[in-house]
Structure formats: structure tokens, C-alpha cells
Amino acid sequence: MNLTDAPIVNQLHIGIFGKGKSGKSTLVNALTGNHAPLGSSVADAVNNSVYKIIEIDGIGSCVLIDTVGFDEEGNTRLALEKADTAIIVCAEEDIEQELKWAKAFKARKAPVIMVINKIDQISNTDKIRNKIYEALKEEPIKISAISRLGIEMIKEEILRNVPEDFEVKKITEDLVQSGDRVLLVLAQDDQGSKGQMKQLQLQTLSQLLEKECIVTGCVLDKFEEALASFAKPPKLIITDSQILQQVYLRKSAESLLIALKAVLLCTLA
Ligand SMILES: Nc1nc2c(ncn2[C@@H]2O[C@H](COP(=O)(O)OP(=O)(O)OP(=O)(O)O)[C@@H](O)[C@H]2O)c(=O)[nH]1
Ligand SMILES: [Mg+2]
Numbered sequence: 170m171n172l173t174d175a176p177i178v179n180q181l182h183i184g185i186f187g188k189g190k191s192g193k194s195t196l197v198n199a200l201t202g203n204h205a206p207l208g209s210s211v212a213d214a215v216n217n218s219v220y221k222i223i224e225i226d227g228i229g230s231c232v233l234i235d236t237v238g239f240d241e242e243g244n245t246r247l248a249l250e251k252a253d254t255a256i257i258v259c260a261e262e263d264i265e266q267e268l269k270w271a272k273a274f275k276a277r278k279a280p281v282i283m284v285i286n287k288i289d290q291i292s293n294t295d296k297i298r299n300k301i302y303e304a305l306k307e308e309p310i311k312i313s314a315i316s317r318l319g320i321e322m323i324k325e326e327i328l329r330n331v332p333e334d335f336e337v338k339k340i341t342e343d344l345v346q347s348g349d350r351v352l353l354v355l356a357q358d359d360q361g362s363k364g365q366m367k368q369l370q371l372q373t374l375s376q377l378l379e380k381e382c383i384v385t386g387c388v389l390d391k392f393e394e395a396l397a398s399f400a401k402p403p404k405l406i407i408t409d410s411q412i413l414q415q416v417y418l419r420k421s422a423e424s425l426l427i428a429l430k431a432v433l434l435c436t437l438a
Contacts, residue, residue, distance in 0.1 A: 180222075180231055180232050181228060181231040181232070181253050181254065181327075181331060182231070182232045182234055182251055182252050182253050182254070183223075183231055183232065183233050183234065183252065183253070183254045183255075183256060183327060184218075184234040184236055184248050184249065184251065184252030184254070184255045184256070185197055185233060185234060185235055185236060185255075185256050185258065186236055186239070186245065186248070186249070186255055186256065186257045186258065186267075186270055187238065187239070187257060187258030187259065187260065187267065187286075188238050188239050188240070188258075188260070188261075188266065188267070189237075189238030189239075189240055190238070190260075191238070191258045191259070191260040191261075191286060192258055192260055192286040192287060192314045192315070193235055193236065193238075193258055194235050195286075195314040195315055196256070196258060196284070196286065196312070196314040196320075196323075197219075197221060197233050197235045198314075199314045199315075199317045199320045200223055200233060200320060200323065200324070201221055201222075201223050201233065213234075213248075213251075215247060216236070216237075216244045216247035216248045216251070217236075217237045217241065217244050218234045218235060218236045218237065218244070218248050218251075219234075219235040220232050220233070220234055220235075221233045221235065225324050225327060225328060226324070226328070228327070228328055228331060231327070234248055234251060234252055236248040239266045239267075239270065245270065249270070249273065249274065249277075252274075252279065253279060253280075253332060254279060254280045254281075254282065254327060254330055254331070254332070255270075255271070255274045255279060255280070255281045255282065256281075256282045256284055256323065256327075257270060257271050257274075257281060257282070257283055257284065258284050258286050259283065259284065259285050259286065259297055259301070259309070260285070260286045260287045260291065261291070261297075262293055262296055262297055262300075264297060264300055264301065267283075268300070268301070268304045268305065271283060271304075271305055271307075272304075272305075275305075278332075279332070280330035280331075280332060281305070281307070282310065282323065282326050282327065282330065283301050283305065283307050283309035283310070284309060284310050284311075284312055284319075284323065285297050285298065285301075285309050285310070285311045285312065286312055286313065286314050287313060287314075287315075288311045288312060288313050288318070288319075289313040289315065289316055289318070290313075294311055297309070298311070310322050310323055310326060340373060340376070340377075340405075340407070340427060341373075341376040341377060341379075341380050344405055344425065344427070345377065345380060345382050345404060345405055346380070346382075347380060347381035347382070348381060348382070348383065349382050349383070349403075349404040349405065350382070350383045350384075350385070350399060350403040350404055350405075351377055351382045351383070351384045351385070351403055351404065351405045351406070351407065352384075352385050352386070352387070352395055352396070352399075352403040352405070352406045352407070352424075353370070353373070353374065353384060353385070353386040353387070353406075353407050353408070354386075354387055354388070354389055354392050354395070354406060354407070354408040354409075354412065354416050355370065355386070355387075355388055355389070355408070355409060356388070356389060356408075356409045356411050356412045357388050357389050357390060369429050370429065373407060373429065374386075385398065385399075385403070389412050389415060389416070392416065392419060393419065396419075396420075396421070401423070402420070402421035402423040402424045403424050404424065404425065405424065405425045405426075405427065406420055406424045406425070406426045406427070407426075407427045407428075407429060408426065408427070408428055408429070409428065409429060410428040410429065413426070413428040
């Protein structure tokens, strides 16, 4: 069992957007540190993007989407729908398109990180910064992807911007449908369960109910009894990360298992 082997659908997807040759792929390489294991790149034929896995402290593994340039508007739009967070790379003074896409993203309530790339080469970064600030009230991050300047700041910004309800949304949007049976298994001793985790559990429960799932809940000691009450194994089991292992070992292979970890979501088929 390897918790970082979570299916791609449940990880935070970070889209890198920008004009052709703005340095998107160079930035992806800088973010992955070129350490991406062989075979961890996946091409998405639908929108011509390339997906790469990256580890970010505090979030765990995320998916970077290296998109095609803005010239391919249809593909940009498709990639935009896949991304939970957008990094928009500006590398010249004319940033009308960049701002247009940033606004499209903000309209979806998704976090946008504005980046000015090639600061080793371009001289008018302040002008670009001012345009961005005026239009979006966002302070851009100045970087040089090629010399790996400012890369850590981008990672910090990604972490700061992880959408609050990211985990809950991923579960309710991608994994279950109306009528699905879901079992919530909570750790016995609640002392370890911090307020943030409690809130997450409640949020998850309310979203599952809203999605018209049939939800059963129990503590770990009653897990077998709860399972026995189902005519067939539940579609999904959601648990605290601290008891993930115990639940994993006792669940049926048919049930998908998810651990809530306050920021990160792990799934095990
Ligand atoms: N001077 C300088 N050049 C850069 C920087 N980042 C990228 N480049 C160069 O800009 C060119 C384009 O970089 P890519 O990373 O391929 O840009 P891209 O946006 O992925 O391009 P497309 O995929 O074709 O849209 C390459 O020659 C890079 O070496 C940078 O920070 N400084
Ligand atoms: Mg590229």
C-alpha cells in the first residue's frame, strides 16, 4: 500500500497557463526539479496537455498540467476545467490575454497565481507587475524558471491557496452519485481529532447528503457490524487518516477507501 499512489482524479490539479514560449514547460521542470520519476508524465489527448506529479510539502502529491499556449483557446478552456488552481505565466508587457484568462479562472472561484517569468531577461517587470496589480489586485511572483529563481515562492503560494473545500469537493463531485452508499468510519478516541478534522467530517457528511448519497457512520470498533448491515459493500468508505491502515485491511475490495487528512486526500481502491 502506497499512499502516494492515489489516482490522479483525487489530487490537487495545478494548471500552468500562458502564451506559447512564455516558459510554461520550463516552469514545470523547475517545479518538479526534474526528479519526476520515469513514467510519471501522462499526456491528455483531449486538451493536448501533459500531466506531471509533483510533491509539495504540506499538500503531498499534486498534478501539474503543462498546457498548450493561449493560441489554442479550445484546449486552454478544456485544461482550465481540469485545474483546481491556475498559475498564469506572463513573459512580456502585453498581458491582455493573461488577464482575460485570470478573470475566467477567478469567475470559477479557483485560485490564480500570477507569475512574471524571464526576469533574468526582461527589463520592464515593474510595468507588468503594475498592470497585474491594477487589474486583479494580486501581487505577482517574479521568477526566472530557467535559473530556478522564485520557485519556492510559487510552492508556498500554491499551499496558501489550496481551496478550503478541496477534499470535500473532490469526493462529492468525482467519486459518488445520487443513491450511492457511503460509510464514514471515525477514529475511536476523539482526543486526536482536531477541530479542523471535525469540521471536515461534518462538511463531507453534509455534502454527501446533499448529493443524495445514503450515508452510514460508525466508530472503528463497530466497523464490522456496520459492514454487515449493508446488503452489498458500500461504494465508498471515508475514514480518518490515523485509522486508514486498519480500515484498509478489513474492507472489501469492492469499496473505494478515502482518508481525510485535513488538506490532502488519499484514496486506495
Ligand atoms: N531567459 C529566460 N528564458 C527562459 C526562461 N524560461 C523559459 N525560457 C526560454 O523560453 C523558451 C520557451 O520556453 P518553454 O518552457 O518551452 O515555453 P512554453 O511556454 O512551454 O512553450 P510552448 O509549450 O511552446 O507554448 C525556451 O527557449 C526557454 O529556454 C527564463 O526564465 N529566462
Ligand atoms: Mg511547453
